[in-house]
Amino acid sequence: MQGSSFTQETRNLSLSAQDILGAQYDKLVLLLPELLVAVVLLLLFIFVAGKLSLLVQNKLGKRVDDPLLVSFVSNVTRWGLILVGFMLMLQIVGLTGIAGGLLAGAGLSAFVVGFALKDIAENFLAGIILAFNRPFRVEDTVQVRDFIGKILALNLRSTQMKTFDGKDIYIPNSILLKEVVTNYTRDGLLRIEFLIKIDYQHDFETVAAIIVKNVEQLEGVLKEDKPAVVIEEFTNSGMSLRVLFWVQSFDYKLSTMQLKSKAMDAIKKSLWSNGISLSAK
Numbered sequence: 154m155q156g157s158s159f160t161q162e163t164r165n166l167s168l169s170a171q172d173i174l175g176a177q178y179d180k181l182v183l184l185l186p187e188l189l190v191a192v193v194l195l196l197l198f199i200f201v202a203g204k205l206s207l208l209v210q211n212k213l214g215k216r217v218d219d220p221l222l223v224s225f226v227s228n229v230t231r232w233g234l235i236l237v238g239f240m241l242m243l244q245i246v247g248l249t250g251i252a253g254g255l256l257a258g259a260g261l262s263a264f265v266v267g268f269a270l271k272d273i274a275e276n277f278l279a280g281i282i283l284a285f286n287r288p289f290r291v292e293d294t295v296q297v298r299d300f301i302g303k304i305l306a307l308n309l310r311s312t313q314m315k316t317f318d319g320k321d322i323y324i325p326n327s328i329l330l331k332e333v334v335t336n337y338t339r340d341g342l343l344r345i346e347f348l349i350k351i352d353y354q355h356d357f358e359t360v361a362a363i364i365v366k367n368v369e370q371l372e373g374v375l376k377e378d379k380p381a382v383v384i385e386e387f388t389n390s391g392m393s394l395r396v397l398f399w400v401q402s403f404d405y406k407l408s409t410m411q412l413k414s415k416a417m418d419a420i421k422k423s424l425w426s427n428g429i430s431l432s433a434k
Contacts, residue, residue, distance in 0.1 A: 191242040198238025206231035220291045225284040225307045276310045279326035288334045296335040297324055343402035345413050350432035352391045367419045368398050373412045375399040391432040
């Protein structure tokens with residue numbers, strides 16, 4: 154009797170499982186046309202978004218001489234249209250109510266999702282502000298915190314920077330909006346300066362004249378603002394002199410660093426040839 158009862162229960166469970174699977178299959182069959190329409194609609198929106206984004210990029214690029222702004226507006230157009238298509242797909246399939254119910258009753262999950270969306274929204278809004286009012290342009294050399302490099306692109310969430318050692322750094326837009334940004338190439342002008350030390354036995358005016366003459370002869374040094382030499386401080390071993398001159402900084406890494414090196418080498422050789430020794434202390 155017990156064996157017969159167990160067999161009957163097993164048979165009932167099997168029938169129940171078949172009924173459930175059958176019901177789910179029927180629902181899937183009924184939902185299949187709507188799902189197909191939703192997928193086709195989403196693909197259509199993705200296609201149109203790509204075409205519209207390209208159109209905006211071409212039209213705006215002819216009117217605005219700002220690659221970062223053009224790229225940002227183009228990306229916003231593309232992803233905004235895709236988001237509209239995704240929401241319509243959920244509406245057709247009938248998942249908007251389910252998604253809303255899950256988010257409303259998720260408790261801790263809703264808090265986590267909301268916190269994550271807050272970060273995304275913050276960077277997105279910062280990107281919009283930077284697109285229209287920012288302290289840099291494409292190819293500008295900037296420094297943010299400990300990162301320094303050239304700006305390549307402004308994206309929806311982050312800004313891409315290429316460092317001088319070849320690294321690609323993606324900085325969240327909100328950081329660029331909140332932190333101090335140092336732009337080395339905004340107006341194309343940069344002052345280079347460095348220190349040298351000479352013994353007290355040498356006359357400052359004579360040394361300064363030699364330094365200024367050598368710096369002025371270097372290609373790339375701006376002639377509008379004459380190079381200058383000032384006494385920085387007196388030490389036990391001699392005088393510290395600060396050399397200052399202006400250069401164009403559009404190609405920051407190449408021109409300024411190489412020009413600084415050439416100036417220092419030319420000054421050293423010229424001082425030595427005039428019998429003026431440099432203090433090593």
